[in-house]
Amino acid sequence: MIAIIDYDAGNLTSVERAVKHLDYPCVVTNDMKEIESAERVIFPGVGAAGSAMESLSRLNLGNALKSAVDSGKPVLGICLGTQIIMGHSDENDTPCLGFVDGNVRMFPDGLTEEGRKLKIPHMGWNRIQIKIDHPILSGVQTYDEFYFVHGYYPEPSNSTHVIATTEYGLTFSSVIGHDNIIATQFHPEKSGEPGLRILKNFCEWKLC
Amino acid sequence: MLSKRIIPCLDVREGRTTKGIKFKNNVDIGDPVEMAQFYYESGADEIVFYDITASHEKRDIMIDVVRRVAETIFIPFSVGGGIRTVGDMQAVILAGAEKVSVNSAAVKNPDIIAEGARLFGSQCIVLGMDVKKVEKSETIPSGYEIVINGGRKYMGIDALEWALRAQELGAGEICLNSIDADGTREGYEINLTKLISTSVDIPVIASGGAGEPIHLADVLKKGCADAALIASMTHYGTYTVSEIKDFLQKEDVKVRNSW
Numbered sequence: 374m375i376a377i378i379d380y381d382a383g384n385l386t387s388v389e390r391a392v393k394h395l396d397y398p399c400v401v402t403n404d405m406k407e408i409e410s411a412e413r414v415i416f417p418g419v420g421a422a423g424s425a426m427e428s429l430s431r432l433n434l435g436n437a438l439k440s441a442v443d444s445g446k447p448v449l450g451i452c453l454g455t456q457i458i459m460g461h462s463d464e465n466d467t468p469c470l471g472f473v474d475g476n477v478r479m480f481p482d483g484l485t486e487e488g489r490k491l492k493i494p495h496m497g498w499n500r501i502q503i504k505i506d507h508p509i510l511s512g513v514q515t516y517d518e519f520y521f522v523h524g525y526y527p528e529p530s531n532s533t534h535v536i537a538t539t540e541y542g543l544t545f546s547s548v549i550g551h552d553n554i555i556a557t558q559f560h561p562e563k564s565g566e567p568g569l570r571i572l573k574n575f576c577e578w579k580l581c
Numbered sequence: 582m583l584s585k586r587i588i589p590c591l592d593v594r595e596g597r598t599t600k601g602i603k604f605k606n607n608v609d610i611g612d613p614v615e616m617a618q619f620y621y622e623s624g625a626d627e628i629v630f631y632d633i634t635a636s637h638e639k640r641d642i643m644i645d646v647v648r649r650v651a652e653t654i655f656i657p658f659s660v661g662g663g664i665r666t667v668g669d670m671q672a673v674i675l676a677g678a679e680k681v682s683v684n685s686a687a688v689k690n691p692d693i694i695a696e697g698a699r700l701f702g703s704q705c706i707v708l709g710m711d712v713k714k715v716e717k718s719e720t721i722p723s724g725y726e727i728v729i730n731g732g733r734k735y736m737g738i739d740a741l742e743w744a745l746r747a748q749e750l751g752a753g754e755i756c757l758n759s760i761d762a763d764g765t766r767e768g769y770e771i772n773l774t775k776l777i778s779t780s781v782d783i784p785v786i787a788s789g790g791a792g793e794p795i796h797l798a799d800v801l802k803k804g805c806a807d808a809a810l811i812a813s814m815t816h817y818g819t820y821t822v823s824e825i826k827d828f829l830q831k832e833d834v835k836v837r838n839s840w
Contacts (some may be wrong), residue, residue: 386677390652420702486582492782492807496704496754498584498626498837518584518837520657522704540582563657563679565621565840 375399375576376411378438380428382418382453391562391569397576405437413576414441416556418453422477422525423465425457435470442472442554449509449575450556455549456527458556464525473551475529484542491542494524499559501537501547509555509574510537510548517567519547519559526558553580584837585801585829586626586808587822588786589815591616593662594633596642614649620815621654624822624840628654629682629756629810632662640669644676651677661709661756670697674705682756684709685729688736688743691750698751707786708752712740712773713760725773732760740773741780748781755781756810758788766792766813774804786810794820794828801834 377388379401392399392415399415400407408414416438418425429435441448450458457469462477469477484491498518503510526545529535536555537548547558555575561568592599597611617628630650632643640663647660660673661682670681670693681701687694687708697706713732717724725740744755757777759770769790778785784807787800797809814820826836 386675387651387679390677391655394652394655419704489805492784494704494753495583496784497586497807499582514839516839518839563655565656567840569655 374407374411375413375415376408377401377415377417378408378434378454379403380418380425380432380434382420382425382428385417387560388415388417388451388562391572392576395569395573395576403432403434405433408434408437408441411441411446413447413449413578414438415449415451415575416454416458417451418457419522420453421464422453422456422462422467422469425453426467426469429457429470438470439472445553445580447575447578447580448554450549450554451562452523452558452560455556455558456525458549458554459527459529462525472554473527473529473534473549473556474531475527475534477525477527479525480542486542494522495526495541496522498564499539499541499547501539501559503537503548505533505536505550507536507548507550507555508578509550509571511574512570513567519557519561519564519568521547521559523558527556582835583807584626584835585806586786587624587797587825587829587836588627588629588808588810589620589625589822590629590631590788590810590812592631592633592812593643593646594635595639596646599633613646614653617650617658618653620822621656624826624837625656626837627656627808628658630658630660630662630678632660634663637663637665640672644672647673647676647678659707661707667693667696667700670701670705674701680705680707680754682707682709684711687747688727688729688738691746694747694750694752698753703751703753706752707754707756708744708747709756709758710740710743711758711760712770714770714773723776725776728760741776744777744781748783752783754784754786756786756788757806758810759790762790763788765790768792768796769800769804769806769809771799771804774800774806778805778807784808794825795832797825798829798832798834801829802832
């Protein structure tokens, strides 16, 4: 069973639908026991870091996530979930869960690409450059694109945690990995077939 | 670098696509779910559904369509038409739409943008704008006026001022429809698109007037649009999304070319 953590941070049905479409059993839950007994955990999220951390602590889910990470089972962060696992977010100056060292930064004003001012948030389809091979990116091609919606980006302190990067006026980490944690800034559940491939890879990911 | 998005738009009435839509294989497909799947598989980057069901009582039919679309395609899609309250927004978002677009309801009650953005996040809220070219005046300094009811009712609101206000209220994107260009198949309204797109910081989807792939190249390059809405040029099988993207790529427009 895959537990999709429900912490009132946006609509989680799209993640659930994508996992079900791939024929893996999953449950959207905020129940500690269910999260504990799950084989894998998906930690999605849409919204702002501050209110997300508040919900996590109100529902006591920070601890549930920490035990999941400590237990060594595969954990997938998506979008805001990817930011919340970092040490700190500049969004609402929020201390986060700290599973991966580093900060979450805002895209600065005045970014340009080919002389044009870039719009923030970074919304739409973009590519990733794989820096470190990872089972979750197996089969992903250099020309595959993924759907992003975010105004902040994670910045791991340790470059060995940067699995893939993306260009948007600057280079940011779009896939982060650390032991049993893997996290994407984009939405694999909304990224067509390449996104579904990543979700499938996660559902099949075996850690030694 | 972001790809420019190509977005087919489907009009849905009481659960069926409204026009006798034919794809290249000449098969009539009136089921919006099947059409969504067809477009998903042929490389659309996003899909827009407009519910033109006249009766508010029959809106549940659309919610069911949204639910079935969400189970079938794994790209973002938005739903507009007849969204009057935050409750209407919530219903389509919970049914699985990524975004919801408001048009005349926001003109009458701008707070719906702010309230929607607060509840669901700005990334969910698309402002649909229907615009007509008029004489420049004190009330309409840009020379583009907001209209509703398919262009029949002039609202005395300047399009540029409205776009900026909607952004401030929390709209995450603008779908900019030129009533003058709509249905002509002679190209998008480039000046209007450029004016709005270069003035706001949120993405702008150009709408109205697409007939040939060159029209998309023009509005995405000269018009500075972030995305282009298409309807009849692909609904009737004249072009496929893939053919349009091949053309755009030759015109140096970055598009998503693998799916």
